[in-house]
Amino acid sequence: MEPQKEYVLRTVEERGVRLIRLWFTDVLGQHKSVAITPAELDAAFEEGVQFDGSSIDGFSRIQESDVLAMPDASTFELLPWADPREPSGRMFCDIHTLDSLPFDGDPRQILRRNLQTAKAQGYSFFCAPEVEFFYFESGDPAVGPTPVDRASYFDLTTADVSSNLRKRTIHTLEAMGIPVEYSFHEFSPSQHEIDLRYTDALEMADNLMALRLVVRKTAMDSGLFASFMPKPFSHQPGSGMHTHMSLFDGDTNAFYDPDDEYLLSTVARQFIAGLLHHAPEITAVTNQLVNSYKRLIIGDEAPVYVSWARNNRSALVRVPVVKADKHSSTRIEYRALDAASNPYLSFSVILAAGMRGITDGYELPSEAQADLHQFDRSEAKRAGLRSLPRSLHEAVGLMEDSELVRDALGEHVFEWFLRNKRAEWDDYERQVTPFELERYLPNI
Amino acid sequence: MEPLLVFPDPAPPELAQALDLAGYAWKAVADDLAASRDIPEDGWGGAIVVADSDPESAWAVCRAVRKGDVPLEPLLVLVNGGQLSELELREDLFDDFCLSPFHPRELEARLRHLFWRAGVGARPELLEYSGLALNFETYQAAIDGRPLDLTYMEYELLKFLASHPGKVFTRETLLSRVWGYDYYGGARTVDVHIRRLRAKLGEERANLIQTVRSVGYSFGQSRWGL
Numbered sequence: 243m244e245p246q247k248e249y250v251l252r253t254v255e256e257r258g259v260r261l262i263r264l265w266f267t268d269v270l271g272q273h274k275s276v277a278i279t280p281a282e283l284d285a286a287f288e289e290g291v292q293f294d295g296s297s298i299d300g301f302s303r304i305q306e307s308d309v310l311a312m313p314d315a316s317t318f319e320l321l322p323w324a325d326p327r328e329p330s331g332r333m334f335c336d337i338h339t340l341d342s343l344p345f346d347g348d349p350r351q352i353l354r355r356n357l358q359t360a361k362a363q364g365y366s367f368f369c370a371p372e373v374e375f376f377y378f379e380s381g382d383p384a385v386g387p388t389p390v391d392r393a394s395y396f397d398l399t400t401a402d403v404s405s406n407l408r409k410r411t412i413h414t415l416e417a418m419g420i421p422v423e424y425s426f427h428e429f430s431p432s433q434h435e436i437d438l439r440y441t442d443a444l445e446m447a448d449n450l451m452a453l454r455l456v457v458r459k460t461a462m463d464s465g466l467f468a469s470f471m472p473k474p475f476s477h478q479p480g481s482g483m484h485t486h487m488s489l490f491d492g493d494t495n496a497f498y499d500p501d502d503e504y505l506l507s508t509v510a511r512q513f514i515a516g517l518l519h520h521a522p523e524i525t526a527v528t529n530q531l532v533n534s535y536k537r538l539i540i541g542d543e544a545p546v547y548v549s550w551a552r553n554n555r556s557a558l559v560r561v562p563v564v565k566a567d568k569h570s571s572t573r574i575e576y577r578a579l580d581a582a583s584n585p586y587l588s589f590s591v592i593l594a595a596g597m598r599g600i601t602d603g604y605e606l607p608s609e610a611q612a613d614l615h616q617f618d619r620s621e622a623k624r625a626g627l628r629s630l631p632r633s634l635h636e637a638v639g640l641m642e643d644s645e646l647v648r649d650a651l652g653e654h655v656f657e658w659f660l661r662n663k664r665a666e667w668d669d670y671e672r673q674v675t676p677f678e679l680e681r682y683l684p685n686i
Numbered sequence: 687m688e689p690l691l692v693f694p695d696p697a698p699p700e701l702a703q704a705l706d707l708a709g710y711a712w713k714a715v716a717d718d719l720a721a722s723r724d725i726p727e728d729g730w731g732g733a734i735v736v737a738d739s740d741p742e743s744a745w746a747v748c749r750a751v752r753k754g755d756v757p758l759e760p761l762l763v764l765v766n767g768g769q770l771s772e773l774e775l776r777e778d779l780f781d782d783f784c785l786s787p788f789h790p791r792e793l794e795a796r797l798r799h800l801f802w803r804a805g806v807g808a809r810p811e812l813l814e815y816s817g818l819a820l821n822f823e824t825y826q827a828a829i830d831g832r833p834l835d836l837t838y839m840e841y842e843l844l845k846f847l848a849s850h851p852g853k854v855f856t857r858e859t860l861l862s863r864v865w866g867y868d869y870y871g872g873a874r875t876v877d878v879h880i881r882r883l884r885a886k887l888g889e890e891r892a893n894l895i896q897t898v899r900s901v902g903y904s905f906g907q908s909r910w911g912l
Contacts, residue, residue: 249825249838256824257833320835366872419837419882441878493857493873 246315247287254280254331257320261330264291264311265451266337267349269300269655270530270662271584273451276311277330286313290338300658301337301347309345311335317448322417323459334448346654349586353444356590356650360597365489365496367593370423370440370573371450373581374481375457376474377404377432381467387474389432390466403464408434411460418456420449429543430478440486443593447585454581470581472529473536480537482544483581486562487592488573489513498572504552505572506561511606514550514559514574516599517592518607521548521558521578523644524591525630526637526663527651528579532670535633537580541615545577548628549610556614558630578630587651587659594650634670638663687811688731689713691721691758693747698736701764704790705734708797709812717743718750732801733758738766738786745772748779760800764788815848815906817891829891836886839865843879847895847905856902876903 254262262283263275276293278286290310295301301309313333324330337348344351360367379388391404405427412422421439428435436457438449454470461468473480489496489509497510506514529538538544543555551557560575579588598604614622622629631637638660641647648656688711692701695714705712712734715721733751737744744763751758763780765772766787773783781803784796813820817830825841827834836844846864847855855863857873865875880903884892896904 246838249841252825256826316838319837322835366874368874416885417835419840419886421878421881421885439878439881440874442872442875445878490872490874 244315250287250313250315250318250331250333251283253318253320254283257329259320259331260328262286262313263321263330263332264313264335265332266311266335267451267584267586268298269347269349269584269587269658271349271582271587272299273455274298275332286311287315290342291335292340295337295345295347299662300655301345302658308340310338310340310342312338319418322414334451346652347658349584349590349655350444350447352651352655353447353586353590355652356593357442357444360489360593363597363601364491365597366491367443367589368440368488368490369443369446369589370438370486371446371579371581371585372435372437372482372484372486373450373453373457373470374428374433374435374483375468375470375581376430376481377407377434377461378467378469378474381469387469389430391427391432403466404432404434407460407464407466408436411457412436414456414460415453418452420452428479428481430475433478433481440488443589444586447589450581450585472531472534472580472582476536479543481581482537482577483579483583484575484577485579485592486573486575487596488571489596495570495572497574498569500569504561505564505569509600510561510572510574512599512604513596514561514599515604515606516596516602517559517574517576518548518550519604520591520595520598520644520646522628522631522637523640523647524595525578526634526641527591527647527659528576528583528588529637530583530634530663531580532634532666534580534582535631535637538578538630538632540618543615545614546629547610547614547617547622548630549614550574550606551610554610554613557610587655590650591647594646598646633667634663635667638667687711688728689726691715691730691733691735691747691751693717693721693733693735693744694740695720700787700790701734701736701793704788704793707790708794709814710797715747718746721747722750722754730758732797732804733761734764734797735761735780736764736786737769737772738764741765741769741772745776745779748776752779760804762793762796762800813845813848815851816894818844818848818887818894820845820848829887834886836883840879840883840886843876844883847903851906852904854898854901854904860902 259280261277263277266274268274276291278291290312292308292310294307295309296307313335317334318331320329320331336351337345339345357367377390379390408425412425415422422436423439424437426435457468470481497507498505499507538546540546545558549557550559552561553563558577560577562575564571576592631640642660690710690712692712692714695716697714715724735744735747748761760781763783764786765783767785782796782800784793811821811823819828827836827841827844843864857876860876861873880895884895887894894906898904
């Protein structure tokens with residue numbers, strides 16, 4: 243038996259673990275879990291845990307609906323919130339078909355495949371996301387989003403509920419081996435941000451699944467509700483997930499070049515160029531909800547135009563200036579992403595777009611000089627700036643024609659995702675919104 | 687692993703310290719009578735007999751444990767330079783010898799090799815260092831008595847570092863020795879795991895793992911201050 247599996251079996255025995263939660267993710271990024279007892283663990287490692295995939299979003303197939311969850315022993319962690327007298331652990335799973343082949347609908351393996359493609363060209367992909375979210379009194383749509391504090395950006399809110407919540411959340415994350423770099427109160431009331439320290443993209447996607455669970459659970463334990471909804475308030479900035487990224491070639495940061503004016507290597511320039519070129523067609527994946535596009539609007543701190551810049555936070559891709567002795571932290575920041583996306587699929591399409599820039603030797607356009615938040619759409623058009631899609635409908639249309647996204651996600655998920663998102667748009671289109679009632683009903 | 691028999695009682699302090707640091711359990715006996723009478727429940731794991739202060743009693747202890755139905759193995763005898771001739775014609779009474787005063791690293795290396803040859807408990811199963819305890823048998827780790835919840839790779843990394851206190855390792859070395867294969871995260875993965883280990887060790891113990899600028903990482907201090 244592999245030492246990793248032996249380690250898990252032994253730890254389960256020594257620590258008296260009562261329950262092992264097997265975690266995986268559906269195509270839309272919903273966290274799924276099936277629990278097994280220690281007695282079943284050995285068999286789970288050898289044969290997997292069989293379940294009916296037809297009720298999991300994106301797993302359904304016509305002929306055979308059963309799939310296998312294969313626990314990844316390297317991800318075994320004891321859950322810090324479990325009763326110490328009845329410890330429970332968790333492992334992320336890869337999903338296999340009954341023939342023991344990787345299942346095409348499994349987002350985790352889609353990311354693994356994209357990482358291996360990059361690795362074959364000599365690169366490892368590292369990510370560090372900044373996750374924004376809100377604490378609300380309740381998650382009931384009838385109640386609506388009610389903030390639990392009235393503070394703003396970087397406010398030191400010593401005694402309030404939400405900073406205590408954030409502190410507890412960070413302790414739990416650290417105990418689970420998810421290092422937090424910063425955390426602070428964001429701009430909007432009740433809005434918070436947790437910045438994770440970089441890891442390779444697969445581990446980061448796992449970490450993000452755990453983070454969403456821990457943030458929600460910690461809030462719920464205090465009778466509150468945490469939401470990653472991209473834009474809960476019409477008149478306050480929404481929640482994004484700006485993500486810092488770099489490629490490493492062994493121990494060397496492949497984005498750094500000491501001789502370049504901006505300290506950016508050719509690889510970095512080509513990666514940014516690829517990301518910019520393909521940004522509109524990957525947006526359906528990185529911003530997958532109808533609501534995501536309410537965040538990506540002019541004058542709201544979110545990117546709207548396809549652009550890059552060094553210290554200009556209105557651009558889609560920002561290149562942070564690094565300290566003179568910190569060249570290994572040379573990186574780029576992609577600012578469109580939101581935390582409601584499936585992190586495995588988002589990292590997959592972002593990496594694929596950047597890598598396409600490298601393999602096809604794309605030219606990096608010139609840097610955006612102006613504050614793009616001041617540009618209206620016609621000015622931007624005159625300046626030759628492309629826009630990100632303005633709605634899920636437009637984004638899905640762009641994705642449909644994208645060979646790049648089809649390759650990155652694979653046929654199964656590509657087709658299923660498009661079908662699902664078209665249906666979501668159709669549902670939305672049928673709605674008569676409060677906007678329409680307020681504006682038209684009294685007057686027309 | 688069963689305790690080692692040590693003669694004389696009390697054991698010379700430098701021997702006691704070396705055995706403790708190397709993680710061997712041991713028990714001192716006063717003479718040959720005690721050696722054949724005070725046998726622990728699971729038997730002896732081996733013997734270290736110091737022959738330089740009282741050679742006669744020392745050889746008597748050797749004879750007592752080697753002449754029984756099941757001769758005690760392995761047996762390491764410590765002699766001073768003037769006693770080398772005493773080893774002649776006593777080949778059956780010991781498996782290896784070490785010159786006294788001994789160097790702790792030599793003693794540790796000889797013991798390790800003897801146990802490896804004897805095929806028993808090739809390594810001690812417990813490693814203790816400044817509040818950190820690792821049990822290689824059960825894969826469990828604890829700091830100041832508090833169990834550490836580690837992933838497999840975190841455990842392996844900590845075990846590797848703690849087994850070589852004071853030694854500085856590059857990221858590449860750690861990657862190849864601990865991960866043992868070309869993990870797609872590359873050398874950066876080591877930094878990520880170090881950061882996580884420090885977080886789990888807790889604020890007070892995080893400095894057990896030191897960053898050695900532009901080289902890599904080291905754990906604690908060398909036991910011998912070398």
